[in-house]
Amino acid sequence: MSRNAESTAFRSALEVIRAVEPRVADAIGAELTDQRESLKLIASENYASPATLLAMGNWFSDKYAEGTVGRRFYAGCQNVDTVEALAAEHARELFGAAHAYVQPHSGIDANLVAFWAVLADRVESPALKKAQVRQVNDLTEADWFALRRELGNQRMLGMSLDAGGHLTHGFRPNISGKMFDQRSYGTDPATGLIDYDRVAEAAREFKPLILVGGYSAYPRKVNFRILREIADSVGATFMVDMAHFAGLVAGKVFTGDFDPVPHAHIVTTTTHKSLRGPRGGMVLCQPELADQVDRGCPMVLGGPLPHVMAAKAVALAEARRPDFADYAQRIVDNAQALAEGLLHRGAKLVTGGTDNHLVLIDVSGYGLTGRQAEQALLDSGIVTNRNSVPQDPNGAWYTSGIRIGTPALTTRGLGTAEMDQTAELIHTVLTQTTAGANADGTPSKAKYTLDPGLADKVARQATDLLATHPLYPSVDLG
């Protein structure tokens, strides 16, 4: 693809937008500048390709397409059928899945689709049968009460939040915590690793309907074969949420016991994290759950986003190319180089390292909270996010950890040498930051001091590091 075509496409798009609301065009341009200039270490973010981005800005956005391919509730969906079928086919081929549902608008939506599919499949509920799709308008108030009673108190066992689990795996701030009676499994306090014997014990005691694997902040591989055996031993449905590491599965870094797709009954994911696609979600499942999964819209989803499904098809096609496997391997090589660089400078890492795309620094080693470290790094041009560590004494708001990930920087082309330099920058900022005090002299969890001159110097070094690997080199907005 010529540089010219990509530059022309984005320039023309901005020109058209500018004619209507110039401030939006300016904000879009400014966003590109910000992304180009910041050292982005947010583990859940990436940079989608120009082809993926462009596939979203078109007439597909104008189309209603409730239903599934070939069975729509709206007329004139033949072109939507084409892109949805393509996205699903690429997803099945890429992940070796029996069935793929590419309509979810986000990772949370994909999980809701999965939860409802499992409930509908597993719970003997005449009320639910009645509630499904076409009869939903016929439900009386008594039916709704019956539905709640019949589905109620179902159990979910998932990874605890402070060990790296996700809110949607049965925690209070999310609807999953209201739909399910939840219990969680943590990690071994000594090693920081999942203790599968403890998971098995919890499953035996709790007898969950759904055992959930997957995480947002666990820096290690997970043995999905063992988790499936545990699920089978208690008759649970095994669900894996691979939102964070789908790119590593797609790129065949996680294979065998570490590939969730052959082991789980149902797998959910986002498409915009390590998978490097458009912002969205997806469900993969075994054939027996396919019918229920396909009811996602309108059961829990609004009308599908055909323009995003078009972009999913493009991104999944990209992920099937051999260079994506190389990309996935470089993500992990970079995360390990970053971990090494931090460790040998004296940082404390949860589990002592990583075998995926993310590293969790326990910043209590620097005498800081996660909140102080996050802000000090941001002052220095380094974008990360604070995150709990296991048994975090500072809770979920201030935290004691900084989560960093390599998918985005790896997309830019940075390699292991630059990761060592990045580790140096992070370590410098964190050693030079001191925790502040409240007015009454007690230690503050938010205030800190960092010499602004040093922050500026690190920010310039970060910019120099990034200048060697420009973002979207093919796009020149002029």
Ligand SMILES: *Cc1c(COP(=O)(O)O)cnc(C)c1O
């Ligand atoms: C990011 C994430 C989600 C949510 O994805 P959204 O697209 O933000 O809704 C769900 N599960 C896990 C494990 C995640 O990391």
